[in-house]
Amino acid sequence: PRMKLVLVDHNEFAQAVAGADEAEIIEVIDHHRLSGNLRTKEPIRFINEPVGSTSTIVGIMYRMREAAPDKSTAICLCAGIISDTLHLTSPTTTSTDKEILEWLAGIGGIDSAQFVKDFFAAGSMLREHTPDRALESDRKVFEENGWHISISQIEELGLEEFWKRETELQGALQALLTKHSLHFACLMVTDITRHHSVLLVAGDQRVIDAIDYPQAKEHVYDMAGVVSRKKQLFPYMSHVVTKLDAP
Amino acid sequence: PRMKLVLVDHNEFAQAVAGADEAEIIEVIDHHRLSGNLRTKEPIRFINEPVGSTSTIVGIMYRMREAAPDKSTAICLCAGIISDTLHLTSPTTTSTDKEILEWLAGIGGIDSAQFVKDFFAAGSMLREHTPDRALESDRKVFEENGWHISISQIEELGLEEFWKRETELQGALQALLTKHSLHFACLMVTDITRHHSVLLVAGDQRVIDAIDYPQAKEHVYDMAGVVSRKKQLFPYMSHVVTKLDAP
Known part of the structure; x- marks a missing residue:
């Protein structure tokens, strides 16, 4: 049987692991342009939202299910959003990124300003x-x-x-x-x-x-x-x- | 400037209005297989959920925004889900279709059993x-x-x-x-x-x-x-x- 793959944060084979074009793609969660690379015989979940970070989409999916990530996952997702949006200042930032980051920072129990400072100072x-x-x-x-x-x-x-x-x-x-x-x-x-x-x-x-x-x-x-x-x-x-x- | 289009309930040009392949596709909401027809230069919203009806996805999107459709829209969406899933009996039916239909039937104020009977009896x-x-x-x-x-x-x-x-x-x-x-x-x-x-x-x-x-x-x-x-x-x-x- 073919390997099953979920593509996260990309939807083109040029950016995927080697051999992905021979695998069965069963789900995609992304925020990049559409590659046109994916053709399936049956419907699959393909979620592409033009928000600043794929971590924001993961946050949305927790909220849709009225669920919440654990503390360490929440902190990882915060880091993803902060990194992708340069702490909500990049032109890709949307109001959804802001809202989800605030929600996740609450769950992670992090002081957002201090976290951002430490995050970007973490080395060249x-x-x-x-x-x-x-x-x-x-x-x-x-x-x-x-x-x-x-x-x-x-x-x-x-x-x-x-x-x-x-x-x-x-x-x-x-x-x-x-x-x-x-x-x-x-x-x-x-x-x-x-x-x-x-x-x-x-x-x-x-x-x-x-x-x-x-x-x-x-x-x-x-x-x-x-x-x-x-x-x-x-x-x-x-x-x-x-x-x-x-x- | 090119015509802007949102594709709903399909994502292949063979199923779209004539000339769609020359338009700018700005959004897709669908539950069919991926056609591989769409290639964009910038990210767009592409929501494809393998649920029984695109009306279910529209319902999910209302709920995500903590909003609700008005009564007549809710009834239309109910008709869409009932029709696509043969009242939740088709093999494409998911628990999400059930949940969203129940929620919409509440808003629409319809008696689901009677509505289904009238709906399918509406003529050959x-x-x-x-x-x-x-x-x-x-x-x-x-x-x-x-x-x-x-x-x-x-x-x-x-x-x-x-x-x-x-x-x-x-x-x-x-x-x-x-x-x-x-x-x-x-x-x-x-x-x-x-x-x-x-x-x-x-x-x-x-x-x-x-x-x-x-x-x-x-x-x-x-x-x-x-x-x-x-x-x-x-x-x-x-x-x-x-x-x-x-x-």
Whole structure:
């Protein structure tokens, strides 16, 4: 019998575990764009709500059943919402995220302000890990119009660590291109204290030439106010490669 | 700007209004299999719950918001659930359908038993309409493995009217094949008093030969216990044409 899988926080095979396209997908809980990858013979549960965090949807599902998570689960879900929405400040945030976070913080017995401070101070991915590891920590791949594109995202308190390691990160992006046969790969480093991101790019020159954000230096672009890969950078890159010929 | 559409009770373009594939789909509320037809650049709400009726999902959504429909809306939703689930007896019925129907019947102030009796006695599609019109009253098209297939469904109190009109209905099915360039078309007539259906078929002989339900007469098959197009007949036909070569 085929392996049964529930996809959580994604609904495309390019982002799923290897072999997912051969498994039986029995449920999906997500808040990303629809991939069109899933075709079933019988109805399955597919819940996609355009809220800031899949943890919010999990919270909604508890409430629908007039149930509540235990304390430690509630704290995990709080961390998910806070991380995904940059504590309710990202453009993906909805009033539902606020409401569910408040409810879960009550169950978790956490002081939200202190928790947020501790959460975001918990260390710099760029300082504490190798460039390879940092690029892989939150990386998504998509295919559009024949283009295979990778977008990594890192959140930091300030951009100092990024500028210190920019050359090494560029090298790691180049290695990523070869390793995964990609046409284009980029790293979005978001400064959560200023709600500002920089984009480090590598790969096909046609894609790079089509990026019209202000250039900070070769292969680095400034994206003022951009913090969401899903709602801002992904639709932008998708738009860019839709206008280009297939690679 | 493109027309904006919400798809309700379906998620495939073959079942949507003409031109839906050029519109912007902004929301989907459904309980059918996933078509894989929908690909978006940004997240949208896509709610698919494997319950007996999309009206049940609408009821769930009211309850989630701690709101309630007005009386006439509640009665319409009751009729939807009763019709889709053959008053909670179809194999697609879930405990959620039961719970939501009870809640809505309270708001609608209806006596469920009497309402069901009146509802199903409200007239015979086969007696009151032309064969053409009867075939079109609830007809769905799907494409699988290159095969274009149409399935009409009619619910009746008894099968007398079907047997009286079988020859005319066979003629109307043949006309449907030509008109819509289909490979195969069928009509499922469900006797809701006995939970039994008959299937009238027309089209490609390879499909007809692959049907292994007991034959009642030429072009008519007996399907004991089969009442759901979505959960029983659709997966069956899908299985049949998957095993065949493309037409």
